[in-house]
Amino acid sequence: LPTKKYNKFLETEDSIWSLYKYFDGELFSGKKNQIKLVAKFISKISKLFIKLNINKTGFEYFTSKENNIVNKYIKNFDLLKKTFAKNSEKKFKYFFCEWEKLKKNKKKFNSLKKTFCHFDMHPHNIMIKHNKLKIIDLASIKYMPLEIAIAFSGLKLCRQTIHKNKYKNFKKIGFEFTKSLDKNLRKKLNKNFLISDLASIEIMRRISIILNFNH
Numbered sequence: 001l002p003t004k005k006y007n008k009f010l011e012t013e014d015s016i017w018s019l020y021k022y023f024d025g026e027l028f029s030g031k032k033n034q035i036k037l038v039a040k041f042i043s044k045i046s047k048l049f050i051k052l053n054i055n056k057t058g059f060e061y062f063t064s065k066e067n068n069i070v071n072k073y074i075k076n077f078d079l080l081k082k083t084f085a086k087n088s089e090k091k092f093k094y095f096f097c098e099w100e101k102l103k104k105n106k107k108k109f110n111s112l113k114k115t116f117c118h119f120d121m122h123p124h125n126i127m128i129k130h131n132k133l134k135i136i137d138l139a140s141i142k143y144m145p146l147e148i149a150i151a152f153s154g155l156k157l158c159r160q161t162i163h164k165n166k167y168k169n170f171k172k173i174g175f176e177f178t179k180s181l182d183k184n185l186r187k188k189l190n191k192n193f194l195i196s197d198l199a200s201i202e203i204m205r206r207i208s209i210i211l212n213f214n215h
């Protein structure tokens with residue numbers, strides 16, 4: 001709750017956060033007009049992060065530690081069956097195939113030009129009011145490839161739209177969103193990579209964290 005004395009500050013157990021220019025908007029819901037708005041401005045918002053004073057810390061993908069933990073699960077499939085829910089083998093077989101496919105381009109992914117960007121721009125971190133956007137969770141701004149951050153954000157935003165509206169033609173929606181991102185990032189995006197592969201890179205990193213934790 002806001003402190004009684006200063007209504008523009010938020011106090012937690014060990015820190016105080018400032019709240020400036022309160023924005024009473026709604027969370028991104030996946031409505032058709034909202035997904036068009038976000039697709040249009042998501043790259044412009046990313047460019048604003050460059051002006052912030054942030055440490056140049058980012059991610060390396062497909063590290064030796066991550067590869068070791070994934071290989072343990074590949075070699076010992078019984079371990080996976082014991083650790084996760086029943087009937088999850090099919091999903092993990094897909095994950096292992098995707099991991100091996102993307103790992104071959106590890107050097108290319110890690111050599112992509114880096115900049116400051118929000119790598120976790122999912123629906124609950126985007127607020128909208130009167131066709132204006134506000135981004136929250138600034139702790140998720142990292143020094144990393146813009147392509148990977150935006151591709152992963154696109155995947156999450158598309159998923160929210162499909163789920164919220166119960167769309168069945170999800171391929172068409174994904175294509176339209178990707179096309180819109182490409183249009184706004186034509187000079188920035190590396191054309192050697194598919195948007196879907198770039199989004200999968202971040203998914204792979206997150207799954208490897210879960211595997212390591214459960215192991």
